[in-house]
Amino acid sequence: MAADPLVELLAATARHDRAAFARLYQLSAAKLFGVALRIVKREDWAEDLLQECYVRIWSHAQDYRAGLSAPMTWMASIVRNRCLDWLRRPNPEVADPDGNLIEAAESGNPGPLEELERATDAAALARCLEGLEAKQRQAIALAFFDGLSHSELARHMREPLGTVKTWVRRGLARLKACLESTGAVRT
Amino acid sequence: MNLRANRDLQERLAAEYALGTLRGRARARFRAWLREDAALARAVAEWESRLAPMLAAVAPVQPPARVWRAIEERLGAYGAAPRGLWESLGFWRNLGLFASGSAAALLVALGFVAPQPPQPAPAPVVVSVQSDKIPPVYLAVLSEAKTQRPMLIVHAGRRSDQLWVKTLDPAIHVEDRSLELWAVPKSGAPRSLGVISADEKRMIGLGAVADQSLAEIPTLAVSLEPRGGSPTGAPTGPVLYSGPCVKYW
Numbered sequence: 145m146a147a148d149p150l151v152e153l154l155a156a157t158a159r160h161d162r163a164a165f166a167r168l169y170q171l172s173a174a175k176l177f178g179v180a181l182r183i184v185k186r187e188d189w190a191e192d193l194l195q196e197c198y199v200r201i202w203s204h205a206q207d208y209r210a211g212l213s214a215p216m217t218w219m220a221s222i223v224r225n226r227c228l229d230w231l232r233r234p235n236p237e238v239a240d241p242d243g244n245l246i247e248a249a250e251s252g253n254p255g256p257l258e259e260l261e262r263a264t265d266a267a268a269l270a271r272c273l274e275g276l277e278a279k280q281r282q283a284i285a286l287a288f289f290d291g292l293s294h295s296e297l298a299r300h301m302r303e304p305l306g307t308v309k310t311w312v313r314r315g316l317a318r319l320k321a322c323l324e325s326t327g328a329v330r331t
Numbered sequence: 332m333n334l335r336a337n338r339d340l341q342e343r344l345a346a347e348y349a350l351g352t353l354r355g356r357a358r359a360r361f362r363a364w365l366r367e368d369a370a371l372a373r374a375v376a377e378w379e380s381r382l383a384p385m386l387a388a389v390a391p392v393q394p395p396a397r398v399w400r401a402i403e404e405r406l407g408a409y410g411a412a413p414r415g416l417w418e419s420l421g422f423w424r425n426l427g428l429f430a431s432g433s434a435a436a437l438l439v440a441l442g443f444v445a446p447q448p449p450q451p452a453p454a455p456v457v458v459s460v461q462s463d464k465i466p467p468v469y470l471a472v473l474s475e476a477k478t479q480r481p482m483l484i485v486h487a488g489r490r491s492d493q494l495w496v497k498t499l500d501p502a503i504h505v506e507d508r509s510l511e512l513w514a515v516p517k518s519g520a521p522r523s524l525g526v527i528s529a530d531e532k533r534m535i536g537l538g539a540v541a542d543q544s545l546a547e548i549p550t551l552a553v554s555l556e557p558r559g560g561s562p563t564g565a566p567t568g569p570v571l572y573s574g575p576c577v578k579y580w
Contacts, residue, residue: 162406169399174391181392191398198402204520212376217383221349228351228358229562269384284350288385293354316346323381 150215158205165202172216173198176223183227183291193230197223228291272322280315283308341371349378362564366522367538467580469545473553473572482572483527485512485551487541489580494535496527503571504529510571511560515550526560527553551576 150171156164173194180190180197201219208218273281283301286292294312298305347353348361365372467489474481482503487494496512503510512535513521525535537544554561555568 165406166399169402173398174393175386175389177394177398178389178392179386182389191394194394195398195401195405198398199405202402202406207520209376212373213380214383216386217379220383220386221379224351226563228354232354232358232562269381285385287350287352288382289389291351294352297352312347312350312352313343316343316350320346320381 148215151210154201154205154208154215154218155210157202158208168201169198172219175216176219179220179223180227182289183224184230189230190227193226194223197226200226224291231291268323268326269319272319272326275322276315276318277311279303280311280318283311284315284319287312342374345371345374346378349375349382359560359562359564363523366564467578469541469576470579471551471574471576473551473574475572476570481574483553485576487537487545489542489578490540492537492540492544494524494537494541495532496535497532498527498530501529505555507558508568509556509558509560510553511556511566513552513554513566514545514548514576515552515573516547517549521552521566523561523564524551526556545576546578548576550574 150168153164153168153171157168176197177190177194180193181187184190184193197219200222204222208215212218213221273284276284279301283297286297286300292300294309295305297312298308301308344353344357344361348358348365353361365375468486469489471485472481473483473485482499484497484499485494498504510527512524512527514524515521524537527533527535550573552566552570552573554566554570556566557568561567
């Protein structure tokens, strides 16, 4: 596999190379904005959070360890974590009041998981997700894409909290076992 | 349950943290562990990598141009080394240098030496032990930058994992906000030591004896944070007080 250009851009960003950082932004912002939007469901919030996260990426680029994760994985984790923290701040306004986004995610039509099958680098994970029970798969997808907590998952899937927690836990364990057995390369 | 001794539980928590289902206080606690435990951090990174291919399924959305402009503005605001105040290690190091020039100032603050009359005069702090009787401790006096008034005394025995925080002015506590204490290393990000409760004197667990956890820490600082402490694990509010952390023995 060709070397990920983002690795070099992140390294240059750690040296405070503004041009490299601008390029890094150009190459990654749309994806990360998509990630943030899916979780917080409001453009103005997602814009503020994205801005914050890139300032953080700029100032913490030296903490990135190429051996540990791919640049996009590292940056997306910063964005997902920040968005999840944002959702749990006191008195959050209700996001997605009509539940449209949640419905779309639930119906899976056009579902993110179908999209996933098309991405070649995601083939192994897609295969392993396919191997899960439908409810386990759905719970994991809703948690990952939409940032739903256990109790939110229980509400949206109309199932008891304990049941949903078990789906997530077992689903993750099976996912790991499956990925390890297929010898999937981690990025 | 002892997390460190339970690898299965560690693995499960790492997975749920990476997925995003670990929430609330559990999430905050887990993040504190993460900072201290490289194996746990690696387990999380592995899970993030396992799940990362799902990102391919997220539709990219071009953010408006104002987002990049705002980022540039924020970076530009800090000039040649354009980093946020809290992000800037230079800022932290300066705090340390500025203050640590003088263990003498520390002794003044502690009342061992008569303070020069400043204006306004800081209340001298009287510690009722003779200087030759003080056990080996790590010691810090945190003052307000503008007035140089000492506000907190922090100390921990060399071989103790308990950090004692004495508040010199109870009025420093702000309703609905928390004061969080940070260890500021020579390089790298500040590490949270914990939230300072409203008691006049309280103990914070260091997780490791001071000789390990404080030896390489030139500066301690206090920031103003949302109630319960920083939600991100990094300082988010203004630095209110800071001071050198010195070895006294």
